[in-house]
Amino acid sequence: MTNARELFLYRREGAYIPRIAAVHDLCGYGKCSLGVAIPVLSAAGCDVCPVPTSLFSAHTKFPTFYMHDTTSMLDGYLDAWSEVGIGLDAVYSGFLGSAGQVGAIQRIYADHPQALRIVDPVMGDGGAKYPTYTDEMCAAMAALVDGADLLTPNLTEASILTGVDYQGQDVTDEFVRENMRRLLDMGAKNVVIKGISRGDGKIRNYLAGSDVAFEEVAAEQLPYMLHGTGDLYASALLAAVMAGKSLYESVAFAGRLVRDAMVITRDQPDFELRGVSFESVLGEVTGLV
Numbered sequence: 001m002t003n004a005r006e007l008f009l010y011r012r013e014g015a016y017i018p019r020i021a022a023v024h025d026l027c028g029y030g031k032c033s034l035g036v037a038i039p040v041l042s043a044a045g046c047d048v049c050p051v052p053t054s055l056f057s058a059h060t061k062f063p064t065f066y067m068h069d070t071t072s073m074l075d076g077y078l079d080a081w082s083e084v085g086i087g088l089d090a091v092y093s094g095f096l097g098s099a100g101q102v103g104a105i106q107r108i109y110a111d112h113p114q115a116l117r118i119v120d121p122v123m124g125d126g127g128a129k130y131p132t133y134t135d136e137m138c139a140a141m142a143a144l145v146d147g148a149d150l151l152t153p154n155l156t157e158a159s160i161l162t163g164v165d166y167q168g169q170d171v172t173d174e175f176v177r178e179n180m181r182r183l184l185d186m187g188a189k190n191v192v193i194k195g196i197s198r199g200d201g202k203i204r205n206y207l208a209g210s211d212v213a214f215e216e217v218a219a220e221q222l223p224y225m226l227h228g229t230g231d232l233y234a235s236a237l238l239a240a241v242m243a244g245k246s247l248y249e250s251v252a253f254a255g256r257l258v259r260d261a262m263v264i265t266r267d268q269p270d271f272e273l274r275g276v277s278f279e280s281v282l283g284e285v286t287g288l289v
């Protein structure tokens with residue numbers, strides 16, 4: 001393997017299997033987080049090692065859900081990893097159970113300084129925080145921006161991180177560019193802002209980085225939104241990066257995969273709540289490697 005910190009283009013030598021710590025919640029019903037990251041990244045030929053941040057009976061868009069925050073076990077969990085001597089090529093974080101878990105992620109970074117840092121700063125959408133997120137958690141999440149090799153907020157999360165007011169979805173390229181510039185100034189190396197929908201039938205993802213020009217990738221928008229698309233998008237984006245694709249190619253791939261999975265989900269019972277059913281499009285991920 002070449003230096004994992006050289007994100008684009010990530011190169012694998014021979015049959016090497018990269019190992020990724022996936023720091024997300026585990027959700028019983030309503031496909032998202034680890035339930036997405038493990039299969040998608042495994043299909044891309046990666047060894048996914050979960051660090052569960054919380055256990056949920058169902059995702060938080062259900063009116064009732066049970067949550068168990070795992071913060072108190074993380075020190076022991078990571079101590080045991082240190083003793084075993086696990087080598088990591090990447091650390092991919094998402095939905096957190098508490099503000100204190102940011103410290104656990106920083107500990108993994110310190111223990112694995114060469115590992116890529118992919119931060120999906122899951123905190124909310126549509127201008128509102130998810131119900132389990134507190135202001136303290138959002139403030140803590142901002143500490144993960146500095147040094148992130150790849151940061152993947154939606155507009156709500158970008159606004160929480162930058163302090164620029166959320167202005168809805170119908171924003172100009174200039175507004176998105178300014179948000180990305182702020183995130184790069186805060187220390188992120190590459191930023192993808194996802195899911196911008198201006199009501200013109202397109203959904204847009206934007207990318208920019210210290211060595212990557214600001215670009216837009218627009219695609220046809222399906223006339224319904226589903227829960228868990230952000231997690232599937234970020235996992236597919238990372239899958240493509242780990243397969244050696246450029247950031248632009250990875251952004252385009254992830255958008256196609258989410259769209260294809262959404263089309264299939266539409267035909268399933270309870271399609272609005274079950275999360276994105278990506279199982280039958282995993283072959284597209286396998287095809288990356």
Ligand SMILES: Nc1ncnc2c1ncn2[C@@H]1O[C@H](COP(=O)(O)OP(=O)(O)O)[C@@H](O)[C@H]1O
Pocket residue numbers: 124125153154194195196203204205220221222223224225226228229230231233254255256258259262
């Ligand atoms: N209705 C849709 N039609 C086509 N693609 C979609 C649709 N909804 C989401 N996607 C794809 O999934 C990505 C992530 O979804 P989004 O809902 O923006 O994430 P989040 O859950 O983080 O807010 C989008 O950027 C887009 O590429």
Ligand SMILES: Cc1ncc(COP(=O)(O)O)c(C=O)c1O
Pocket residue numbers: 025027032033056058059060061095122130226227228229230231232
């Ligand atoms: C438990 C849980 N995990 C993860 C997510 C992230 O979902 P999305 O991919 O839509 O950002 C959510 C969003 O509500 C959630 O409730």
